[in-house]
Amino acid sequence: MSRRPELRALTSVRGIAAWFVVLYHIRRSIAGLPEPALHIFAKGYLAVDFFFLLSGFVIWMTYADRIRDGGLMAVPEFLKRRIARIWPLHLFVLTGGVLLVLALAATGRHDPVMFPFAELPLHYLLLQNWGFTDRLTWNDPAWSISAEMAAYLLFPLLALAIDWRRLPSAVVVAAIAALLLLLATILSLNGATTLGSDIAHFGLIRCLFEFTGGTAVCALWLRWRDTPWPASIGAAAVVLLAGAGFATGMLSELIAVPVAFAALLLVLALTCGMRGNILEVAPLHYLGEISYATYLGHFLLWFAFKLVFVSDAMAVSWSLIALFLAMVLVASAALYHGVERPAQRWINRRPLPFVPEAKRATALRP
Numbered sequence: 001m002s003r004r005p006e007l008r009a010l011t012s013v014r015g016i017a018a019w020f021v022v023l024y025h026i027r028r029s030i031a032g033l034p035e036p037a038l039h040i041f042a043k044g045y046l047a048v049d050f051f052f053l054l055s056g057f058v059i060w061m062t063y064a065d066r067i068r069d070g071g072l073m074a075v076p077e078f079l080k081r082r083i084a085r086i087w088p089l090h091l092f093v094l095t096g097g098v099l100l101v102l103a104l105a106a107t108g109r110h111d112p113v114m115f116p117f118a119e120l121p122l123h124y125l126l127l128q129n130w131g132f133t134d135r136l137t138w139n140d141p142a143w144s145i146s147a148e149m150a151a152y153l154l155f156p157l158l159a160l161a162i163d164w165r166r167l168p169s170a171v172v173v174a175a176i177a178a179l180l181l182l183l184a185t186i187l188s189l190n191g192a193t194t195l196g197s198d199i200a201h202f203g204l205i206r207c208l209f210e211f212t213g214g215t216a217v218c219a220l221w222l223r224w225r226d227t228p229w230p231a232s233i234g235a236a237a238v239v240l241l242a243g244a245g246f247a248t249g250m251l252s253e254l255i256a257v258p259v260a261f262a263a264l265l266l267v268l269a270l271t272c273g274m275r276g277n278i279l280e281v282a283p284l285h286y287l288g289e290i291s292y293a294t295y296l297g298h299f300l301l302w303f304a305f306k307l308v309f310v311s312d313a314m315a316v317s318w319s320l321i322a323l324f325l326a327m328v329l330v331a332s333a334a335l336y337h338g339v340e341r342p343a344q345r346w347i348n349r350r351p352l353p354f355v356p357e358a359k360r361a362t363a364l365r366p
Contacts, residue, residue: 007272009279010054010265015287017047018294021141022328025299029306031315045196046253048144050261052207055148056214057265059155060164061222064215067159075156076352082152086145087126088343089296089335094123094139097300104307113137129203136199140299143199147207158212164219176216176262183209184254194253210258217262221269228270235270238263293335298328 024044027033033041059082067074101115116137122128123138129146136143164172187195187202195206224231242260245251271277278284287294305324310316316324 007269008285009268009272009277010058011288011291012279012281012284013268013288014051014054015284015289015291015294017050018291019287020044020047021295022298022325025140026302026316026321026324029310029316030321031317046257046261049195049206049210049258050265051144052148052151052210053214053217053258053261053265055151056211057218057221057269058214059152059211060159060215060218063155064159064218067156068163071160072156078156079152080350080352081348082149084344084347086148086292088347089293089340090126090139090142090145091124092335092339092343093296093300094142097139097303100300100304129200131201131204134200139296141295143203144207145296147204148211150204151207151211154208155211158215164216165222167219169220169223172216172219176213177259179209179213179216180258180262181255183258184252187254188252192254195257213258213262214265217266217269220266225270232267232270235263235266239267290332290336293332293340294328297331297335301328301331 020041021044023041024047027038027041027044063078067078070077097115098120101110104110113135114137119128119133119137122132123142126142126146126149128137129143130150167175183206186205187197190202192198192202199206220231239260242251242256242263246253246256246260268279272280302324305327306316309320309323
């Protein structure tokens, strides 16, 4: 089965979202950051909700038909490819953090709350956000990768159980709304006031609901992509209405943001490839290509950067912030080309020894 063409604008938006997460993590340290910018950067954690929706979209687009066609025999190859995509870089970055913390421990500067060695096996296995811990530790952004791993494990069941193509568009739209409303209700009933509340306990469910919603958004794109304008206008209206509801306080973040992001994702997908789409320019697209390395690598790099350049409780000058952001960009490119992609290709080339030879020819292909 041939690969679907890449939706370049979605790759670019992934890069922009990753940089919002970077700014979110460093915002309190930036000297003299204007109050409006501080408020904007303080919402950077919401970029993860877009990631979850986008992940469901892309996984459905790429693998749903293949898993339905291949049945259970296609599942091991699917999981191998997803592990190849997320785990090697996570392993590399986390091990770098462990080595740094060991060096600090040797000098008596180890923080056991932020870096608990007893939890390391959970982190290496990407199980840390499955309800086994009560706080974010080690490489904080990796919590979402742990949640994504759970979504990958459940995806074959979703693909085999639900065929969005057989449902009317109105039912698919209603399903998306129901999923996101149910997520907001569960979070609200448990005392959450923002999507970023108590990630250790709510992050997994946040991922699973939004990931599933993203698969349904993809189904809408697949049926509307040949006549994109009516759906684009309707989805854009939803983005504006949800945004206005949130801005005026009529809608909480718990419902307004996922709904707006789901509609925005559909707009971006439907307008991919249109002439003059600035999101498809090469520099932005490259930021998207290396965005996983940006997302996964910046947090521990910031920790190390502050150890070298920043005194305790010191506001970081704009020149040092610029230096750090440049380091994140360079490190992202180095991790992408030197670790992420080579490891992914190597694992993808490895055959699965327990899959019969006759079945390998019909397993998932890149």
